[in-house]
Amino acid sequence: MLRYAAISGTGMYVPDRIVTNEELSTFVDTSDEWIRSRTGIAERRIADSTETSVSMAVAAARTACERGGVDPSDLDLVIVATYTPDQHMPSVASLVQNELGALRAGAFDLNAACSGFVYALSVGSQFIRAGTAEKVLVVGADFVSRFLDFTDRSTCVLFGDGAGAAVLTASDEPAGLLAADLGSDGSAGQHLTLGGPERYVDLNGSNAVERAFMRMNGPEVYRFAVKVMGETATHAVHKAGLTFEDIDLFIPHQANLRIINAAAKRLELPREKVWVNVDRYGNTSNASVPICLVEAEADGVLSDGMNVVLVGFGGGLTWAAAVVRWTRGLLDD
């Protein structure tokens, strides 16, 4: 019998600290008008010195486990999608596994930049569908503000910090991931980077000291994003054996309202089928899609039996789309 990986619980965490465009304009050469009109962003959350990618991931994961009725000690696997781990080793996932008390779970990080959560959802679902796991925790967490150069106004205004999580549970009914489309074009990787080591000593003993900052060719990434979002969403919907008529909600990576609107227009999706919260959080990278899932459900827009398309894109350059059948409330009973 076919097994499915139902999404049984979701959770999110964003830092308390809200940084509005006005506040940003006091130390960055920008304005509320420029940011709003070019990106749709009004404010973002910025983590403080007590917070880490791990702490945000743990907070989101705890909520997802509670809401999914899953005891962390029953998890078989923890996957954290992140490109801003607090350190290279141990992984964020291992530290999350420990903090949660997920004592039976394997754990690893996955880096596909802002496409990472959709990649991780696909990977975690495959473990369940193959019969090698029953319960999988998938988290997207990024502390991007640590890597922003606040003298680079074209990049630093776009991002915020946060985490989102989903618990996947084996099910015999069609639920969770129905199909996925993953892609990468490393030949264009230079357009979006978070560079090398902060301190490097080469074999001749000479030092190159450089802080790692996010660097971006905005217009190139913009063009790529609009094109790839429509293409990957279409591939995933076809792989699921569906058409866009069957899709109830479109949850795009929240990078820029203009990108979202352009992609939705290409797909001929009406505005009410497209979830948007980029105005309140900016681009939270791997947290963006799962935060949308939490908020869309809380808002009553996402309900049982719906087919949802999730789309990510980002550094790599990478892209990913997933078609998900939502059945969370059915599992609550």
Ligand SMILES: CC(C)(COP(=O)(O)OP(=O)(O)OC[C@H]1O[C@@H](n2cnc3c(N)ncnc32)[C@H](O)[C@@H]1OP(=O)(O)O)[C@@H](O)C(=O)NCCC(=O)NCCS
């Ligand atoms: C970054 C982005 C908003 C820039 O918008 P844009 O309309 O393409 O703007 P441009 O880069 O052409 O810059 C236009 C002007 O605004 C200026 N500008 C850039 N950032 C600014 C800011 N924060 N405030 C004020 N002016 C700014 C530029 O210096 C430029 O000025 P110039 O014409 O005098 O040189 C847009 O390219 C974008 O969103 N790209 C995709 C980014 C993304 O999603 N990345 C993450 C992927 S996961």
